[in-house]
Amino acid sequence: MMKSKTMKLQIAFTLLLTFSSISAFASExxxxxxxxxxxxxxxxxTISSIIYTPQNSNxxxxxxxxxxxxxxxxxxTPKPKIILTPTTESHIQTAIxxxxxxxxxxxxxxxGHDFAGSSYISEVPFFILDMFNFRSISIDVESRTAWVEAGATLGELYYSIYEKSSSLSFPAGYCPTVGIGGHISGGGYGGLTREYGLAADNVIDARVMDVNGAILDRASMGEDLFWAIRGAIGSNFAVILSYKITLVEVPENVTSFFVSRTLEQNAIQLVHKWQxxxxxxxxxxxxxxxxxxxxxxxxxxxxxxATFIxxxxxxxxxxxxxxxxxxxxxxxxxxxxxEMLWIQYFPFHLGQSIDNIKEFxxxxxxxxxxxxxxxxxxxxxxxxxKGLEKILSNLLEVDPFLGIMEWTIFGGGVMDTIPESETPFPHRGNLMIMFEVAFWTPNDSSSVIQTRIDWLRKLHKDxxxxxxxxxRGAYIDYRxxxxxxNNVVGETSIEQARKWGAAYFKDNFDRLVKVKTQVDPDNYFKNEQSFPTLFPYSTKIGDTECFSSS
Structure with a gap:
C-alpha cells in the first residue's frame, strides 16, 4: 500500500477540521x-519547500x-493566490x-487537461493543490492489479505495466499526458472500452482524503462515496490519493490500420455503413x-x-x-x-511515431x-x-484540421450490459461517443477565436x-x-445545478447530491460544476453524525 499516516494524526486533523468549520464561512x-x-x-x-506564491520566481x-x-x-486567466505541490499526505491535510x-x-x-480549466482556474480567491508529485505506480502481475497515485499520467501507467508484462494493460484513454486522478474519476474510455468497459469500471479500491483530513479506503469510505468517485469527478467529494485498478489481458502484438477516404471516395456512405x-x-x-x-x-x-483508425x-x-x-x-x-506491439498503438492512434515509446x-x-x-x-x-451530410458539411466551413470530430464506438460490447446506475457515468447502451473540437492558433485575433467557438456551437446544434x-448527454471528463x-457567490439550488447535472449524470444526479451532502456538508470542495448540498450549511457542525462516512 502507498503512503499512510498514523491513526493519531488522522484523528487530530479530523478534530481540527471539524471544529474549524464553525468559523470557516464567517471569514474573508x-x-x-x-x-x-x-x-x-x-x-x-518540509512544507515550506512545496509552497509557491506570485513572489516566487518559479x-x-x-x-x-x-x-x-x-x-x-x-x-x-484568473491566477491562484498560492500553489502547493504536496509530497506527503500530511501536506494535503494541512492544506485542507x-x-x-x-x-x-x-x-x-x-x-491539467480539464477543458474549462476548472482544476486551476476560479473566479473567487483560490489555491491549487497540484498532485504531480503523487505519481507512484505499483504493479502486481500475479494478481493483475495495480495501485496508481492520482498525479501519475496515463502514459506513465501504460509504460509501467508494459515494463512488468507486455500482455497486460488498462482500459483507458489514448492521450499519454492525461492525469489519472481526473481521467478515472470521470469515467475514461479508449480502445479497450467495448471489451472491458471504462477505466472507472475497472477500479476495485481507492485511497482518498476527505474534507476532515481523514484517509479512507473503500472499506472505510463506504460504497456510496466509492461509487461517486468512479464517474463524477473525485475532487467534488474528496482529494483522490490513489486508485487500485484491475489490469486486463492484451496480446503483445496487434495489427492496426489508418485509412482515409474523401467525399469523392464515398466517405458519407462509408461512415454510414461503419455505424x-x-x-x-x-x-x-x-x-x-x-x-x-x-x-x-x-x-x-x-x-x-473520414479516417478509419x-x-x-x-x-x-x-x-x-x-x-x-x-x-x-x-x-x-x-x-x-x-503489425506492432500493443504498447505502440497509443502513438499510432494519435498519428505519432511509434519508434520511441518510452519518451512518448x-x-x-x-x-x-x-x-x-x-x-x-x-x-x-x-x-x-442525409443527416451525416448536414453534420459533416460544417467541416467545410473551417480550414483543414482546425475543426475535427472523433467518433468512438461503444455499442456491441460490455457497455451494453452495464446498468446506467452502476457508476455515476450513465451513458451506457449508446452506439458511440462523438467528440467535437475547434482549434485556433496563437496569432488569431479575438474575433477569429470567437468565430471558431461559434462554429463549434453551430456544429453541436446541428x-x-x-x-x-x-x-442531451454530456461527459464530465470533457467539461x-x-x-x-453554479453561482460564483452564494449557494446554488439543486434545480439550478440540475441543468448541467442531468446532462452529465441523468438519473444519477440526485444520488450524487446525497453523497455530497453526506461527505462534504459545508460544500468546501466547490467549483463551477460541483454538486450543491441538500441544505445550505451543516445544521450539526461538530456532530460526528455529519461525517458518518469518515
Missing amino acids: PNEESFLGCLLKESHDN FSSVLDFYIQNSRYLNPE YCGKKHNLQMRVRSG YVAPKLPKGLTISLMLSSGISTRTGEKTVI AVYRGGVDELLSIMESNFPELGLTKEDCK LTSRVSPNKPYFTGKVDFVKDPISE IGDYVPNNP DLDLGV
Whole structure:
C-alpha cells in the first residue's frame, strides 16, 4: 500500500477540521493568513519547500507547466493566490485544514487537461493543490492489479505495466499526458472500452482524503462515496490519493490500420455503413473514426476526410478476413495494415511515431499545447446519410484540421450490459461517443477565436437533431460550461445545478447530491460544476453524525 499516516494524526486533523468549520464561512479569504496557517499547523517541516506564491520566481512556470490548453495561458486567466505541490499526505491535510479555516477555495490538479480549466482556474480567491508529485505506480502481475497515485499520467501507467508484462494493460484513454486522478474519476474510455468497459469500471479500491483530513479506503469510505468517485469527478467529494485498478489481458502484438477516404471516395456512405458494422465486429477489433476537412488530391478543392483508425488484437490475415466479410466497402488491403506491439498503438492512434515509446508515454507534457474548445455527444441510433451530410458539411466551413470530430464506438460490447446506475457515468447502451473540437492558433485575433467557438456551437446544434435530447448527454471528463454553472457567490439550488447535472449524470444526479451532502456538508470542495448540498450549511457542525462516512 502507498503512503499512510498514523491513526493519531488522522484523528487530530479530523478534530481540527471539524471544529474549524464553525468559523470557516464567517471569514474573508486571506492568503497571508492561509500561508501562515500552513507553516504553523503543518506536522511536516518540509512544507515550506512545496509552497509557491506570485513572489516566487518559479510560480509562473509551475502554474503554466500543467495547463494543457494554451487558451488559458494568458494574463486575463484568473491566477491562484498560492500553489502547493504536496509530497506527503500530511501536506494535503494541512492544506485542507487551512483552506477551510481561511475560506480559500481549493482546486485539485493532476494532469491539467480539464477543458474549462476548472482544476486551476476560479473566479473567487483560490489555491491549487497540484498532485504531480503523487505519481507512484505499483504493479502486481500475479494478481493483475495495480495501485496508481492520482498525479501519475496515463502514459506513465501504460509504460509501467508494459515494463512488468507486455500482455497486460488498462482500459483507458489514448492521450499519454492525461492525469489519472481526473481521467478515472470521470469515467475514461479508449480502445479497450467495448471489451472491458471504462477505466472507472475497472477500479476495485481507492485511497482518498476527505474534507476532515481523514484517509479512507473503500472499506472505510463506504460504497456510496466509492461509487461517486468512479464517474463524477473525485475532487467534488474528496482529494483522490490513489486508485487500485484491475489490469486486463492484451496480446503483445496487434495489427492496426489508418485509412482515409474523401467525399469523392464515398466517405458519407462509408461512415454510414461503419455505424452498423463497428458494433458487430469482434470485441478485439476497434475501429474509431476521425473526421476533418482537407484538400482533395483529385480536385484540389476542400473536402471532408473520414479516417478509419483501427486496432485488432490479432494477426493481419485474420483482420483482412474479418473486414472482407463485414466491411468490404472500405477496400482494406494488406499494405494498409501494420503489425506492432500493443504498447505502440497509443502513438499510432494519435498519428505519432511509434519508434520511441518510452519518451512518448512518459513525457508529462505534450510538446505542442493546442488552443481549443470542445463538446461531446452520445449517439443512440445510426445517423442517416442525409443527416451525416448536414453534420459533416460544417467541416467545410473551417480550414483543414482546425475543426475535427472523433467518433468512438461503444455499442456491441460490455457497455451494453452495464446498468446506467452502476457508476455515476450513465451513458451506457449508446452506439458511440462523438467528440467535437475547434482549434485556433496563437496569432488569431479575438474575433477569429470567437468565430471558431461559434462554429463549434453551430456544429453541436446541428448534431442535436440526431441524438437523444431529454436530456442531451454530456461527459464530465470533457467539461462544458455552456451547460450551466453554479453561482460564483452564494449557494446554488439543486434545480439550478440540475441543468448541467442531468446532462452529465441523468438519473444519477440526485444520488450524487446525497453523497455530497453526506461527505462534504459545508460544500468546501466547490467549483463551477460541483454538486450543491441538500441544505445550505451543516445544521450539526461538530456532530460526528455529519461525517458518518469518515
